[in-house]
Amino acid sequence: MARFSTRAILAATRSPAVDQVPSAVPIYQSAAFSTADAAELGDVLTGARPGYAYSRIDNPTTAALGAAVAELESAEAGLAFATGMAAIHAAIISTVRAGQTIVATQALYGTTRDLLVRILSGLGIETEFVDPTDVAVVEAALVRSGAPVLYVETISNPTIIVADLAALAEAAHRHGAMLLVDNTFASPYACRPIERGADLVMHSATKYLSGHADVLAGVVVGSRERVDALRPILVDAGGALAPLAAFLVLRGLPTLAIRMERHSQTAMELAPWLAGQQGVARVHYPGLATDPSHEVAARQLDVFGGMLAFELAGGREAGRAFLDAMLVAERTASLGAVRTITTHPPSTTHRQLDEEALRAAGIAPGLLRCSVGLEDVEDLREDFERSLAAARAATP
Numbered sequence: 578m579a580r581f582s583t584r585a586i587l588a589a590t591r592s593p594a595v596d597q598v599p600s601a602v603p604i605y606q607s608a609a610f611s612t613a614d615a616a617e618l619g620d621v622l623t624g625a626r627p628g629y630a631y632s633r634i635d636n637p638t639t640a641a642l643g644a645a646v647a648e649l650e651s652a653e654a655g656l657a658f659a660t661g662m663a664a665i666h667a668a669i670i671s672t673v674r675a676g677q678t679i680v681a682t683q684a685l686y687g688t689t690r691d692l693l694v695r696i697l698s699g700l701g702i703e704t705e706f707v708d709p710t711d712v713a714v715v716e717a718a719l720v721r722s723g724a725p726v727l728y729v730e731t732i733s734n735p736t737i738i739v740a741d742l743a744a745l746a747e748a749a750h751r752h753g754a755m756l757l758v759d760n761t762f763a764s765p766y767a768c769r770p771i772e773r774g775a776d777l778v779m780h781s782a783t784k785y786l787s788g789h790a791d792v793l794a795g796v797v798v799g800s801r802e803r804v805d806a807l808r809p810i811l812v813d814a815g816g817a818l819a820p821l822a823a824f825l826v827l828r829g830l831p832t833l834a835i836r837m838e839r840h841s842q843t844a845m846e847l848a849p850w851l852a853g854q855q856g857v858a859r860v861h862y863p864g865l866a867t868d869p870s871h872e873v874a875a876r877q878l879d880v881f882g883g884m885l886a887f888e889l890a891g892g893r894e895a896g897r898a899f900l901d902a903m904l905v906a907e908r909t910a911s912l913g914a915v916r917t918i919t920t921h922p923p924s925t926t927h928r929q930l931d932e933e934a935l936r937a938a939g940i941a942p943g944l945l946r947c948s949v950g951l952e953d954v955e956d957l958r959e960d961f962e963r964s965l966a967a968a969r970a971a972t973p
């Protein structure tokens with residue numbers, strides 16, 4: 578009979594045999610998986626047979642998340658990553674080599690811009706930034722640069738511009754480029770870029786997919802071939818998602834539709850109300866018939882979503898005062914959660930941009946970005962009313 582420590586190790590690592598199907602995907606919180614013999618391990622590690630060997634390579638819970646998001650995005654395959662940025666990084670570097678140029682839209686999440694400008698340019702990959710709403714300009718940049726990749730956000734962060742994905746996919750493909758789309762702001766409930774011709778679609782699953790601000794995760798979906806091309810980057814660079822994190826995102830997916838409906842309904846009430854308030858110079862929300870993105874959004878989005886932005890006439894000072902007065906909305910940089918989050922991009926997510934770069938990205942000094950949560954709309958309106966009064970008082 579084995580001694581105590583040996584018995585304890587064997588007793589505590591014996592997986593239960595379960596014949597019935599669990600209601601939730603189990604959390605396979607295991608770094609490694611053992612095999613019946615050495616030949617099986619070799620086969621699994623080399624991909625000669627399906628299976629699991631080591632959770633950086635593959636894990637049943639994270640695999641379930643990749644497959645679930647792929648299904649919701651009308652894609653063949655999906656791969657989960659530790660964060661949205663790990664997913665975006667892997668998607669980009671699977672498609673571009675040193676010496677090549679990426680064409681990306683100006684209206685872009687600040688860290689994605691940093692990845693392109695600060696990290697990839699140091700590796701010999703340049704980026705040309707273009708206006709996403711002008712397909713002729715995008716096409717000219719693709720021709721001039723011979724770029725293999727056009728990179729866009731379905732709904733841009735933080736300016737809430739809706740890209741015409743079908744037109745951009747057509748332009749990209751006409752010039753031999755792939756279309757990569759960050760679909761974080763829309764979620765697959767509002768838009769499925771693959772159906773419009775996108776080649777790879779990325780998510781920060783930290784946001785709407787999980788929905789509760791309690792996990793960091795990312796996902797890339799696309800054709801099986803393109804997603805298979807990402808796997809060596811996942812394995813070699815090590816951006817694998819933890820099983821518990823995958824479980825938390827999986828738990829969010831069944832309520833995505835009802836959350837997105839409620840986010841959209843509340844945003845649709847707040848946007849026109851905000852537009853009529855004193856001290857608000859402009860509201861960016863694709864659900865407004867007057868919004869420059871409305872026509873594209875009406876064609877492309879099933880709901881207009883929970884992200885809106887508004888410009889305070891009082892500029893930076895007004896933005897700061899507004900944030901400081903909020904009691905219901907949360908002051909933080911994330912989005913897509915149950916709680917409303919309002920942020921001032923010029924001093925937070927896009928602080929790395931100087932005034933000129935902010936202007937070029939269409940970000941006014943008094944721009945506030947709001948991720949409309951699931952609270953009662955009356956409470957949000959009261960919170961905004963109080964914060965607008967504080968903003969006006971701060972900037973006579």
Ligand SMILES: Cc1ncc(COP(=O)(O)O)c(C=O)c1O
Nearest residue numbers: 660661662686734761781783794
């Ligand atoms: C549009 C968009 N894409 C990607 C990311 C990065 O996601 P993560 O923080 O999960 O790395 C964010 C984060 O805010 C985002 O807003």
